[in-house]
Amino acid sequence: MCGIAGIYHLETPKPVDAARVEAMCDAIAHRGPDGQGVWTAPGVGLGHRRLSIIDIAGSPQPMAAEDGRAMLVFNGEIYNYRELRHELKAVGEKFRTDGDSEVILAAWRRWGPDCVTRLFGMFAFAIYDLEARTLFLARDRLGVKPLYYALLSDGSLAFGSELKALVAHPLLRREIDPLAVEDYLTWGYVPDHRAILKGVSKLPAGHSLLLRHGTPMPQPRQWWDVSFADRRKGKPADLEAELVHLMRQAVASRMVADVPLGAFLSGGVDSSSVVAFMAEASANPVRTCSIGFDVAELDESAYASRVAQQFATDHVSSVVSSNDFSAIDKLARMFDEPFADASALPTWRVCQLARQSVTVALSGDGADEAFGGYRRHVFQAGEDKVRALLPQSLRGPVFGAIGRAYPKADWAPRPLRAKSTLLSLAGDSVAGYARSMAFLAPELRDGIYSEDFRRLRGEYRAEDPVLALMNEAPARSGLDRAQYADLKVWLPGDILNKVDRTSMSVSLEVREPLLDHRLIEFAASLPENMRVQRGQGKWLMKKAMRRYLPEDVLYRPKQGFVTPISQWFRGPLAAQAREIAGGAALARTGWFDQRRLLSLVDAHVAGVADNSRLLWQMLMLNKAFASLGVS
Known part of the structure; x- marks a missing residue:
């Protein structure tokens, strides 16, 4: 795992200042503390920060091909x-x-841009071909590894593993894109089709970009996609056996390392499944780590300990305090762009714990998106049955009116929080799922925007690209389209973004075996009832793992990392919340209704309403503005 950066002149191959590339790499030094290097030639400069994992002594970068034709980071x-x-x-x-870097160079020599289809793994890389004078950028299928780029005023393209690397370039404009703010307030992160700064792009997952001196900037080319259009046939027992084989193969392939390796273990079905196959493949005890919480209803550590005992792992755990909010500023700087998934804080803590004993950790990320494991997938399947029974002409007026009148009961037990479900049923399947994915619904966003911001935003709504993506998806059903959206938008924008930044901040490599593309393609081909059945998500996966894991690990309610932000904003963070609504950088933009924000803060602090998600979003947006040096 490493960090990369570079500069490429699209028009005239001007000299590249090596010190400028080095400064870009220094900004992401945390991604690679074990080595560094810069290489320049007319019109191009490549930089690298290395975290040594495989062939520790023998694969420094930037790396030249054996015949000298190409250079790689x-x-x-x-x-x-x-x-x-x-x-x-x-x-x-x-x-x-003996490493994998030189294999990429040889694959480029043999297959050119199509080499990416032969590479199984997680990657973002740049290859400069000295004969063709081209720069080739590529990103892995699911977007595990990030890659930012921007065209600059001197005619060059700058790229890097994080936005920090681009911000280190003096020619990058630091102007906030208001459409990215609309995206962020909708989803809680800035999705990959946009960046928080104008002029900056992210190479989409499963895409590549081939640049040539003297030719216009091309559009990225998609080289991989997942299809839900075909259905696999076969007996459940045969599909179970195939699934187990694919999971076992994915885990084993990710256990190759020349440094200490372990796994995250939450005690949930996904991480426990990974640990089960690791224990099966390892002659020595697997190193596992988990974190618990000092609030009993949030703590899953007992399940993690139970699984650790079952597989005789070398297990360590740590307790995170419910008042662990001191690192919020560090968290904002990790992500550069605003990021409102509050589970990033405990994710960072478990990465810190893992890094004390290992350099590589396997995680269970990806199974929910692939196998239909989220509550919203179960709801989507159920709501589509209702939609099939009642025409839109009836659902729209009836459910819409009831939903708008129904109170927003965040404080109530889950079965009584019907407002979102009613409003979702009022629309079609695609619109309903987009609403279920959103942090803030359109009417809530509009309530905090100023007239100036509404004018800047124009006709754009953050849901538009997602609705288009779902409507054009290679899919058969509403559940298919929902999972496609999760794999294309939510997974790279939230889950993988969170894991990459928190792990790389402590120089830890995280590998996600359940995101092996062969496993993803298999899951997408399963009949719906093999994914969601009788109100249960990940149906086939749980059935297949019954021979390995206890029932209460497989079938207990999904929890995940929970952060008590609601209590924080009624206590130690109340003053920060009021500052956002009053004199902070956000207020100076003129983009928000300060009076409305202050009323939401007061209502939350008084316990009249739970506005914690919105307040957390605004807090992280304000801190992102500060970390980027914009106002």
């Missing part, structure tokens, strides 16, 4: 590099190192 891991190395050797390729 690479962030990630290629899990099938040994198989590819053997295949490439058979057709005459030569290797000087």
